[in-house]
Amino acid sequence: MIYFDNSATTQIYPQVLDTYLKTSQRIIGNPSSLHDLGSQAHRLLEQARKQVAELLSVDYSEIFFTSGGTEGDNWILKGTAVEKQAFGKHLIISSIEHPAVSETARQLEKLGFEVSVIPVDKCGVIQIDKLEQLIRKDTILVSIMAVNNEIGSVQPIKAVSALLEKYPTIHFHVDAVQAVGKIPTLEWLTPRVDFAVFSAHKFHGPKGVGFIYWKKGKKLAPLLTGGGQEDNQRSGTENIAGIVAASKALRLYLDKNKEGKDRVEQIRNALIDGLVMYSNVRFFTEKSSDFAPHILCFALKGIRGEVLVHALEEKQIYISTTSACSSRKKMVGSTLHAMNIPDAEATSAVRISLDESNTMAEAEQFMVIFNQLHKKFSKING
Template sequence: MIYFDNAATTKPYPQVLKTYTDVATRIWGNPSSLHSLGNTADKLLELSRKQISELINVNTDEIYFTSGGTESDNWLLKGTALEKEKFGKHIIVSAIEHPAIKESAHWLEKRGFNVDYAPVDKKGFVNVDKLAALIDDDTTVVSIMAVNNEVGSIQPLKEIAELLSDKPNITFHVDAVQAIGKVPVENYLLDRVDMASFSSHKFHGVRGVGLAYIKEGKKIEPLLSGGGQENNLRSTTENIAGIAATARALRLTLEDMSAKNQHLARMKEVIVNQLTTYDGVEIFSGTENFVPNIITFGIKGVRGEVLVHAFEEREIFISTTSACSSKAGSAASTLIAMNVRPEVATSAVRISLDEENSMAEVEQFLTVFNHLYDKFQKIR
């Protein structure tokens, strides 16, 4: 089996699973309980929070635990918009955001907020000048992802941060789910960034754990009411085993990041160079200012889901762009925003590599691709 769908979810590191099992077996107390089992769980919770904050260079009390990237995105966008509603009801998100942000923006629109969608260029990068033109006195939140999940474009966050440098009343949120381990932390957790979202299972952690970074002093409306956990901002009993496993996954992911990315870049280069030799193959993921693990391409006249299943029959697992919307069978929203024709966008598939993938797997993929390409050419 060859697994090339790591942007959808990564396989947990063995050490991470061991941490999860050990904690779930030995430390099962509720961290809100007053007895010794609860105190032990609470100490591990805060130790994990401290380790995560140190790894991404933020304050310990700026890290909050959620159930995943989707909840983090929902909370940070909706909660901030609702908290600042009395100051303005205008929000800006990019046209290529993950559905967790886009659907949250639609939710806010139904409740009277005004949402603008900052356009991108044909390569998938937010146009900062056009974003600037959307800002007005009513703007309270700007949300831009660090790395696009469909094509892998690294967004110009430094330029956007500079744009917002003299606008302290605007909260700048970054969806950093696809950035950890692929982009240096300092490139997306900039001084001007007020909030950020992360998801454990995207960096070899377990599912069901997310992180929300909220800069000290920034106010946000809770979306969950109950026991008052997470400083009264996110009520629900914390997933201690998952959180401890997440802390370990983050540490392992950030170790030797440069070497890992060089390996990914070499594999990506081999795949891209080979794909460019085929007529009718269009590649949507570049190399400059793109993460080294994502390659999105299409074969003219072949729908993406057909190619996905053809590879699956040979035990090679890729995906149609975003896993969160792939079953809908619609064109990739990012490609549509890039002004790719719908009939071309529906052909798109995504390879997303991991440091555990090998060049031998790349060669096997290319051999199978050559066979499938010939097969589809004959059918066409």
């Protein structure tokens, strides 16, 4: 089996699974309970928080645990809207955001908020001058993902941060789900970033666990009210086993990717070099610093994306159409539409997403199978 769909989810590390199981078995207390079993759970919770904070070089009080990226994005957009609506009801997002942001923004529009959208260039990168033109006196939030999940375009978070220094009251939110471990942290977690979102299953942790970075001094409305957990901001008994496993996964992942990033990029580039030999392949990802090293998006013209996905699946090779969140809905990639890619090509788009566990031998085998399928499709299409 060749697994090239790591942006959708990654396989949990064996050590992380072991930690999850042992924590589940041994730590039975509720971390909010006053007895010793509760105290044990609470200590583990805070140790995990401190480890995540140290890995990101932030204060441990700035880490809040969630169920994943979608919850984090929802919380920051809706929490900002509720908390700051007295100061304004205008939000700005990019045209290539994950549905967790774009659909949340649409929901807020129905509640009376106004949302402006930053366009992108032909490489799927936002235009800073366009963002500046959209900022108003009543703007309360700017939301821009660090790395696009469909084509891998890296957004200019440093440049946005420099622009927003002039607007200190605007919340700056970064969806960092596809960025952590793939591009340097300082490229997307700048001092101007107020909130950032993470999901553990993207870095070999368990599904259903995530966290947000929440800069000290910034305010959000609570996500869930009730028991007062997570400093009264997200009530509900914490998933101790998942949180402890997630913090371990992040540590292991960042250690592995110190060397793995270059190898991942080499594999991506080798795939591009192989695919460029086919005249009917169009690339939406390039060999460039404008793109993260782990994502390759391309189209085989005349072949719908899901057809190629299933043809490769029969050969035990797993890729996706654009993002996993839109694949089953058979949606044309929002990123490609934002880039003004014609529908015929957008519906043919597929995504390969790599990880440090992938090998050059897998890339070579992929090209062998792709060549076979290309010949087959060419005969069918005449």
